[in-house]
Amino acid sequence: MTNGFTLVAERTLETSLHQQLKRCYAPDEASTEVVLGDYRIDAIRDDELIEIQCASLSAIRDKSQKLLARHKLRVVKPVVWRTRIAKAKQAGGAITSRRMSPKRGDILEVFEDLIYFTRVFPHPNLVLEVPMVQVIETRIPSKRRRGRRRKDYKVHDVGLELIESTHEFRSVDDLLTLVNVPEGTTAFNTSDLAGWIDRPRWVAQKIAYTLKHMSAIDMVARRRSGIIYERKAA
Structure with missing residues (x-):
């Protein structure tokens, strides 16, 4: 439990936010979910492979190393800049309240994930792109309660509202x-x-x-x- 609500698995970040970012970077629908050898690539643009990674970079570390041996690769790792919190009574139901979280992310958060990516970055074929995103986080009641009156909430989905800015890193000098x-x-x-x-x-x-x-x-x-x-x- 975090800040009074239960977090579900990170698959939420691999649904709406992941899909929306994929559409931002792919030139067309046919260029998404492309099978390349043993791997499924999020998008291909010109001669560059694009991997959108909302979860930890450690999950694509080995995959990236193998792809970089023969291909140009752009890893897109979003950092949450602002979060709008929306609540609904059930999954797919109407939103009953919205508010902006006071917390703000910043670009230095990229180092949190790069701890697990030091064997991959830097590489002459690799570009790390970090979009600073504003997201809407939809929460619904969970089965657990924090008392007789206060409901516990879980994150049902995370979606993209806007990209505030983007940063590209190709070398340690950039970092x-x-x-x-x-x-x-x-x-x-x-x-x-x-x-x-x-x-x-x-x-x-x-x-x-x-x-x-x-x-x-x-x-x-x-x-x-x-x-x-x-x-x-x-």
Whole structure:
């Protein structure tokens, strides 16, 4: 249970949102769900394969590695920018209420998934595209209750409302632009990184871990203040 409602399996993200994004990237219906060898590809545009991945990137890690050996691949990994919460009395029923969630996502969330994709990205045949999306999350009552009067809700579906912006990443240098390393900086620790991105240190530690395993930065020393990193020479 999260924030008073029950989350169902991530298949919700693989229904409406996945299908809608697929239509955004495919040139036509015939270019979707294309069988290529042992794999089914979400879309093909010109000579580029497109995989829409709303769930964890770890789920397509091995598939991506095999496809990249022979093909150009664009992995589309949406980050939820805003969420409109809608409630209905039953699946397919009329919406009874709507409100915008105060929570806002940001592009730095992409590092959360890239932790599981460091063996794939970067690659000369790979483009990682991150659309910042506004979604509508439809909730319906679940069979569980949080008391005699308060109903428990579960997420029934997640759909696309709009794409606020998109970001493309082809190299580790593209990712490094997100963390605002000051010009001329040679060595830094995760406390420095947390200050540059205005996030807690534990977030900076995850980002540093990801960048290290992508060979974007090197660990050069251990001090009482933490691990010291340097940007890897080009």
